[in-house]
Amino acid sequence: MELREVVKGRRSIRKFKPVEVPRSLMEEIMEEARWSPSWGNTQPWEFYVVTGQPLAELKRLNNEKALGGALPAPDVPMPEKWPEAMKGRYGELGRLVLDTLEIPREDKEARNRYYLGMSGLFDAPCLLVACIPKDLQVEYAMLDIGLIVQTVCLLAHDRGLGSCIMAAAVLHPDLLRSIAGIPADRRVVVGVALGYPDDSYPLNHFERPRAKREDFTHWVD
Ligand SMILES: Cc1cc2nc3c(=O)[nH]c(=O)nc-3n(C[C@H](O)[C@H](O)[C@H](O)COP(=O)(O)O)c2cc1C
Numbered sequence: 001m002e003l004r005e006v007v008k009g010r011r012s013i014r015k016f017k018p019v020e021v022p023r024s025l026m027e028e029i030m031e032e033a034r035w036s037p038s039w040g041n042t043q044p045w046e047f048y049v050v051t052g053q054p055l056a057e058l059k060r061l062n063n064e065k066a067l068g069g070a071l072p073a074p075d076v077p078m079p080e081k082w083p084e085a086m087k088g089r090y091g092e093l094g095r096l097v098l099d100t101l102e103i104p105r106e107d108k109e110a111r112n113r114y115y116l117g118m119s120g121l122f123d124a125p126c127l128l129v130a131c132i133p134k135d136l137q138v139e140y141a142m143l144d145i146g147l148i149v150q151t152v153c154l155l156a157h158d159r160g161l162g163s164c165i166m167a168a169a170v171l172h173p174d175l176l177r178s179i180a181g182i183p184a185d186r187r188v189v190v191g192v193a194l195g196y197p198d199d200s201y202p203l204n205h206f207e208r209p210r211a212k213r214e215d216f217t218h219w220v221d
Pocket of ligand 1: 013118
């Protein structure tokens with residue numbers, strides 16, 4: 001695929017076919033993702049590739065936590081407030097999701113079903129968990145993680161794999177620590193759900209809004 005086609009074609013996939021991702025494919029992707037840039041070439045990232053029985057167990061326990069109303073305790077705090085423009089876009093995404101799935105606002109049960117699907121990682125057959133050392137100053141390391149995670153998503157898309165970067169996958173890092181054997185001195189940053197997209201799912205197709213180029217680019221001549 002042309003690079004431009006990959007950049008524009010990648011989108012968050014929120015339902016996957018029940019088809020395993022071959023380990024050899026993930027190995028190729030991780031091999032190529034090594035060429036992502038990082039602060040001072042520190043390469044602070046570490047990835048856990050969770051599949052099969054451990055992933056099934058993680059989904060089950062995540063759902064149990066969600067159903068039981070357990071309070072999330074992520075290693076990276078969730079944002080709680082945004083400047084107006086961003087708050088508006090976040091709200092718009094929520095409305096688009098509900099409209100696309102034809103869920104009326106007041107249908108709390110259907111909304112909860114959707115969120116339960118999210119804690120079940122949208123049925124993805126593979127979850128990447130991105131970590132950094134806990135004793136590393138976080139700001140630039142988070143930027144480095146963002147760069148490599150996007151690289152992974154683009155490389156995945158180029159091979160016909162769908163992805164969804166997911167804060168929701170790491171709301172309970174202690175579950176991940178026990179299931180994936182992630183040491184206590186690692187900060188669990190974000191998850192990436194991966195698998196073959198279920199093309200029949202409307203949420204894998206809706207038109208995503210974006211700000212106009214002139215809304216976020218300032219030319220200084
Ligand atoms: C750091 C980060 C965390 C995200 N967490 C979630 C999540 O928990 N659940 C979800 O459905 N999408 C999640 N997303 C996906 C965003 O909603 C998505 O990237 C955004 O709406 C733009 O859509 P696109 O990826 O299809 O271009 C996350 C994206 C990023 C970058």
